[in-house]
Structures are given as structure tokens and as C-alpha cells.
Amino acid sequence: MTAILRLESRKRIRSSVVLVVVFALLSALYFSMFPSIEEDIEELMEGFPDFFFDLFGIEALHTIEGFIAAEIYSFFWVVLVGIYFAYIGAGLIAGDVRDRKMDLTLSNPVSRESVALQKVAALWTPLVLLNVGVAVIVYIGAIVIGEHIDPVALTMVHLLSVPYLLVCAAIGLVASVIFDRARSARAMALSLVFVLWLLDGISQLDPDFEWAGVLSPSRYYDETAILVREEYAYPDAVVLLVAFLVLLGVATVIFTRRDI
Template identity: 50%
Template sequence: MLEIARYEAERRLRGTVALAVGIGVLSLVFLAFFPSFGDADLEGLVEAYPPAFQEAFGIQAIGTIEGFLAIEVYQFVWLLLLGLYVAYAAASSIAGDVERDRMDLVLSLPVSRGRVVLETFAALCVPVLALNAIVPVAVYGGVLAIGESISVADLAMVHLLSIPYLLACTAIGLAISVVVTRASVASRLAIATVFVLFLIESITASTDGYEWIGSISPTHYYDPTAILVDGTYDWGGAVVLLAATTVLVFLASVLFAQGDIGS
């Protein structure tokens, strides 16, 4: 059992470690610049940005270590760039195997198409879990190294609650992967979809009467700034993201089972 999941997870292991190290080092580089913020005109800096940008990245609290981390690491690197990456990786998974004719070999074995989708998703979860286990250690060490302190509970929660968000982005990519059989097209489409959803939430969040439109975006349900700066945990948002992930993975299984490979 789970042979496909184990194989795919092992195949992604090296890339996952490299990505974790890269994000960890980048976080330390960002943190090294934080002490210099004490001499900056932060209020003028914040006011220089348009309201939509302030709302999207929560830069009002950039003067604190919590706000700085939320903006520089979690709003930009974690929420946006990592969200795009996991969607990209998921979109190239099944579509790539179909395009290279590897899927025909896999399905010649006694496995159902639904099992292929589920085990592929399970393998894609491994990098998400690994990154959320490794990176916070580097971030916390970096905070201590510059003589600052941060709530361990809030740092742990910003990573724990990012898991449903990243899984939702992964599920978006997986759903696209079973519909579009060219890996390059599927990957670009997944990136575009997640980015457009991010923009929708960012733009509508600062408008009157249109905030509800942003509820279609995964970023609506995960706010690193609220967690780190205010200590607010959106458990309801996590449930919504997990439910959406379940629906998307189920939909991907159905579509893959009914579709014609290579058509």
C-alpha cells in the first residue's frame, strides 16, 4: 500500500530539503536587517504605500519584530511565493506523468485512478509538512540571534495554520493537473489561478460592499499578521480551507477517473 505516495515523496525529498534551507537562510537575511529599522521613518514609509497594498501585506506593524516577520517572511515568501510554488508543483505532477507517458505504465498496475490521485496528493503534502517543521526553527533562532524575542506559541501557530492554506493551493494545482495534460501549461495555469485569487482578496479587502468576493480566495482564511501581531487564530478559516481541499481532491479524483489520458 501507498507505494505511489512513498515513491513520489522520496523523489521530492531533495528538493524539499533544498527549499527549506533556502527559505531558512532567506529568513535569516531578512532578520539581519531588522535592527536597522530603528532609525527609519516607519510611519512615513507605511503611508507611502497605497491602501490596497497596506491591506494585502499588513505593513502597519512593520516596526515590531512580529510585524516585520509577518510582512517580510510570511506575507510575501510564505503566503504568496510558497503558495505559488506548491500549486506549480502539484499542477506538474499528474500532467507531467501523462505527458511523458509514464501514467500508462502506472495504470497498467493493479491501481485505480482514484488511488493515483490520492497518493499523489499525499506525496505533495510531505514538502508542506517538512517546511513547516524546519523553517520555524531557523526563524526562531534568527530572532534570538539579533537580540529580539517572539511568542513561541504564535510562531508555531503561524506555521500550523499555514498548512491548510498550502494544502488548498496544492489541491488547486492538482485539480488543474488532471484536466490539463501538458505539464507546462498546467503549471502556468496553476500559478496564474493562485496569484489572481491573491489579488482578488487584496483588492476587495479594502473596498466597501465587495469584501465578500475575497472569500473565494484561500488567502482570505489565512492571515499571518493577525497571528503574529495580534495573537488571533482563525480556526474557522482553517476548517474552510481543509473542506475546500477535500472537495478539490475529490473532484480531481472524479475527473481523472472519467477522463481520457492523452486526449
């Protein structure tokens, strides 16, 4: 009953470990930079236009929390890891359909609903490895350079990112059940996640267009508010979880009705 879940979970280990290593290298780079530029950050900030700070949610850059939120979480975590989960989601169904593996899977006594749910459930592997690995790296990195990051805020920035990353994966899943080719599904999912993030940032530059960002998952996850101001928007996390369940339901219905 859980063979698909076990197989898919093992498949995600290697890429997740690689990403953790990448974040370790990035973190080492940024932590090594912070002590040398801490006193000059105010002058550096004056060289950037105001919209740049609004787009990336940069705040309190002179503190370790604000610096890490801007340099690691605002782009690398929200955008690149979000795109990574969209990429995974987009290959869950379309990849097997293209390789004819789905025919073999469905020839066994397993429902399409179970196939879809087990594949999505296997996302626990990258979710756990990335969130635990990166959190530990960031916390230790701060200690090494003589700084301190509130472990509760650091834990919450990762916990509250889980619903966001699940939505990104669900966007990919919907694309995966619509397109037969994994390449097309991934291109659509990656583009959509990036465009939605960009729409959210641009909509905040003009109050008249702020409503446009409501559809963006990133609107409901504010890493800077969590790390710098220790504000935990639980209602926003609930919105993301509901969006994930809706997208999962839509993808499952489409998958059960399509001809493979």
C-alpha cells in the same frame, strides 16, 4: 500498496530542502536589517500609500512579529510557497500522462483513486520540511538579534498555513487532471493562485467589493493576525480543509473518468 506514496515523497525532498535554504538566506537578510531600521520604521511607513498596507496585511511593523509577518510571510510564504504547492499539484497527474508514465502505473493492479490519493498524500514531505525548517530558522534568527517571538504564535502561523497550502496544491491537481500537458496545467494553476491572492487584496481596498475575495484561499489565512495579535481563526482553517477535500474529490472524479 504504498509504492507511489514512497516514490513521490522522495521526489519532493530535494526541492523542499532548496526552498528551506532560500528562506534561511532571506531570513538572515531581513533579521540583519531589523535592528538598524527599527527606530526609523515609522518614517519609512509614511512613504508608502495606505493601500500598500491593506494589500499585504502589514501591521505593527516596528515589532519583530509585524516585521517578519510583512517581510517573510505576507508575500514569500503566502504567495511564493502557495504557488510552489500549486506547481507541484499541477504536475502530479499531467506530468506522468505526458511522459507516458501513467500508462505504466495504471497497468499495475492499482486504482486511479489510489494513484491520485497517494500522490497527494506525498505532499507531507514539503509540508513538514518547509514548516518545521522555516519555523526553526525564524525562531533562532529572532534570538540571534536579541528579539523574542512567541513560539506558540510561530507554531500556529505554520500549522494554520497547512490547509491553505493544501488548497493551493488541490487547485493544481484539478488543473493537472484537466490538461494533458504539465506546462499548461502549471501555468493555469500558478496564474489562478496568484490572481486569487491579488483579488483578495484588491477586494479589501473597497468595502463594496469585499465579497469578491471570499473565493480566495488567502482570505482564510491571516498570518499577521496570528503573529501580531495571536488570533487563531480555526473556523477559517476548517473552511480551507473543506475546500481542499472538495477540490480533491472533483479532481479524483475527473481523473477516474477521463481517457488516458
